[in-house]
Amino acid sequence: xxxxxxxxxxxxxxxxxxxxxxxxxxxxxxxxxxxxxxxxxxxxxxxxxxxxxxxxxxxxxxxxxxxxxxxxxxxxxxxxxxxxxxxxxxxxxxxxxxxxxxxxxxxxxx
Amino acid sequence: xxxxxxxxxxxxxxxxxxxxxxxxxxxxxxxxxxxxxxxxxxxxxxxxxxxxxxxxxxxxxxxxxxxxxxxxxxxxxxxxxxxxxxxxxxxxxxxxxxxxxxxxxxxxxxxxxxxx
Numbered sequence: 001x002x003x004x005x006x007x008x009x010x011x012x013x014x015x016x017x018x019x020x021x022x023x024x025x026x027x028x029x030x031x032x033x034x035x036x037x038x039x040x041x042x043x044x045x046x047x048x049x050x051x052x053x054x055x056x057x058x059x060x061x062x063x064x065x066x067x068x069x070x071x072x073x074x075x076x077x078x079x080x081x082x083x084x085x086x087x088x089x090x091x092x093x094x095x096x097x098x099x100x101x102x103x104x105x106x107x108x109x110x
Numbered sequence: 111x112x113x114x115x116x117x118x119x120x121x122x123x124x125x126x127x128x129x130x131x132x133x134x135x136x137x138x139x140x141x142x143x144x145x146x147x148x149x150x151x152x153x154x155x156x157x158x159x160x161x162x163x164x165x166x167x168x169x170x171x172x173x174x175x176x177x178x179x180x181x182x183x184x185x186x187x188x189x190x191x192x193x194x195x196x197x198x199x200x201x202x203x204x205x206x207x208x209x210x211x212x213x214x215x216x217x218x219x220x221x222x223x224x225x226x
Contacts, residue, residue, distance in 0.1 A: 043220050
């Protein structure tokens with residue numbers, strides 16, 4: 001079992017709709033959870049971080065964390081073509097250990 | 111602030127050659143990391159450092175070495191390059207505010223390395 005699992009996609013969503021990205025993790029001791037966006041040929045950039053159960057909203061983005069189910073998700077409302085990218089889920093259980101998923105490729109179709 | 115900078119952007123090596131990938135940050139972050147990313151894959155941690163003079167192995171350290179003589183710089187050394195080291199290499203840094211867990215990492219632009 002992979003430590004951090006994501007559906008590789010591609011996930012195709014019409015412009016203006018909600019995109020839902022999911023991630024599961026295996027280490028119950030995990031404390032920090034991140035969503036990074038990576039455009040093709042570019043470096044990852046942080047979209048959201050979440051540390052406690054529940055929802056965290058930032059503009060069009062909402063991160064949801066459920067530690068009991070070992071599940072973290074990212075919702076993107078009013079999807080735009082510029083949201084087309086690969087989204088990496090990252091999970092940390094210590095100051096040095098951070099595990100990245102393989103990423104979900106998101107495509108927003110006009 | 112330049113953030114995290116990496117040089118070179120691209121490099122082609124022959125099997126058996128050696129090289130150093132440079133990484134520098136100007137955010138006064140204590141934590142620095144080296145990752146490699148193979149096509150269609152996530153990031154795998156090669157080495158990390160929690161401060162000047164302190165380094166430790168990550169998930170895939172074989173074939174690499176690092177040093178951290180200053181807070182700003184964290185070079186990655188490849189000895190005896192092999193085709194399996196063909197990848198994109200990212201350096202990252204983070205502050206350390208939260209105890210016992212990782213804070214947000216800021217990534218450099220990457221170095222695309224091909225070993226032929």
